């Protein structure tokens with residue numbers, strides 16, 4: 001039979017699990033607040049799982065993943081599947097233990113949470129020590145497998161693979177120096193063997209082990225471990241190993257030589273694997289899932305290009321399937337839920353349900369494989385393109401810092417400030433929503449927001465802060481706020497994706513050339529400045545963060561899109577300056593997030609990301625102080641990039657890591673202003689004067705007192721005034737004490 005006429009196996013790597021209408025979010029929040037009992041939560045979870053199976057069944061896939069539902073996080077589920085529960089989270093009820101690990105409870109702090117590869121999904125970091133006792137706990141995997149089989153589906157149980165599980169974990173606090181979770185791979189492999197046996201005994205003919213950590217750079221020793229583990233586990237079950245988030249690279253030959261029965265390739269961000277596979281060779285029986293449908297972005301698949309990749313694989317194997325590049329966890333569920341989008345945009349989009357159709361269509365003989373239509377001409381903005389092309393070289397460079405600092409306001413030793421937002425009360429949210437729905441006229445809305453700005457300014461003056469903020473009451477979200485005002489962006493009604501646990505976000509869609517048509521923040525910052533003599537900081541979101549928290553067009557390099565966003569921000573910086581703003585903060589909390597998983601891509605990233613930031617800010621006069629703000633710690637790998645932003649002041653999350661970041665900044669000769677956060681705003685606890693003073697002293701010892709600022713770790717929008725007032729009063733007092741010690 002002609003290859004092209006043969007039906008291909010259609011499958012998907014994973015599916016969104018929060019519910020089409022965010023049913024799981026609501027059930028979880030009701031359960032946590034005591035409004036729903038455990039049977040009620042179980043029932044809601046069962047409904048969501050059933051909805052997932054409905055979607056998978058309706059698409060007509062040849063096999064479907066099972067076990068990908070999660071009450072909170074799939075890495076936490078993996079920890080529970082091997083009983084790797086931290087002793088402080090053990091409770092009589094397994095549900096209590098699970099949520100204690102996820103969110104903490106009265107007795108114990110939760111597991112740490114961190115970002116999943118280069119995405120905005122956060123997973124819980126398992127804690128593994130030399131004494132962690134692994135035990136096989138297959139109940140969840142078996143139950144969900146049975147549910148899918150009862151539906152008449154060809155189900156493939158999914159587990160996070162043992163190598164990735166340990167690489168994503170961290171060592172327990174009391175583990176001896178030098179211990180790494182991966183040291184426990186032998187024991188863990190034994191327990192995975194038991195899990196696989198249980199699934200095979202229940203009738204599973206193939207099991208999917210997700211090994212996304214193999215898409216990062218791995219050492220020889222780690223690759224050797226992969227070889228050993230997969231040789232052993234491959235004897236127990238027919239395994240499909242998936243990666244996602246980039247090419248397997250050097251892991252690919254290792255997996256194949258270990259004899260795994262199947263491999264799922266990410267052919268969106270890991271197309272290099274095609275060549276690796278061609279040069280290494282593969283047995284004709286190997287099941288290869290061509291992950292051509294993008295699991296992370298919302299654009300329709302270019303079926304012609306996908307078809308060409310599929311055909312390349314068919315030359316190597318008789319057992320090629322069609323699938324997604326990774327789990328569809330990162331995309332919203334249904335495009336049909338959107339009514340307000342431009343039809344030209346809608347016809348170019350695919351959410352999870354639409355992506356399943358693309359997969360089955362690619363797998364079905366005789367269906368056409370059309371390419372993707374080019375973007376309409378109307379999406380191009382020649383003016384923006386010309387302005388970018390005409391920028392003189394050096395447009396991203398300011399005068400030397402030493403020159404600038406002389407012209408900037410002298411605020412003395414240890415100035416105090418905040419990061420931007422003040423508490424977002426229910427009343428504020430109601431006003432924004434009423435305005436958006438047309439129930440509050442513009443003039444009333446503006447008056448309401450200005451009253452809030454005035455109140456926030458008054459609070460800060462009373463507290464005695466040095467550089468004030470307007471408080472961001474008008475912002476629903478620091479990216480969406482700008483997306484709604486720039487051309488080239490669309491926002492969705494229901495395009496929710498899980499960020500962590502019950503938290504969902506609705507990323508804007510950046511689909512066309514970006515331009516600013518009017519000032520976006522000047523009214524609020526200008527008003528704030530007009531009612532105080534203290535300097536007010538303008539507040540913008542940086543280009544990298546705007547890209548990181550949006551679905552971004554994939555028809556041109558990210559670097560080009562970043563430059564367009566930067567140009568728009570550059571205009572805003574100029575307008576703020578013209579309105580009398582002398583301090584402008586450009587937030588880049590997501591600078592770390594877009595850092596490529598593999599080292600090879602990092603240099604190029606660093607170049608375009610920092611250039612975009614500088615392009616946005618370098619139009620400012622030397623006398624205008626440019627601040628930036630970063631949070632979500634783990635700065636190690638981007639510390640050079642932070643220095644290259646060339647901001648006059650960098651405020652950075654530091655309180656939980658005990659100011660360690662300052663030493664790192666010194667190492668890269670960062671010698672400009674720095675505001676290490678001295679108040680961990682993620683906790684409702686009000687820090688005392690002495691502990692913040694101690695943190696400032698520590699910081700002063702690390703960098704010298706002359707360029708230090710005193711500020712919290714991040715914005716205050718999730719805190720309440722009852723915490724904010726005393727905490728900021730303490731912060732101002734701590735700065736006063738330490739200032740006195742140095743004069």
Ligand SMILES: [Zn+2]
Nearest residue numbers: 589631714715
């Ligand atoms: Zn922050």
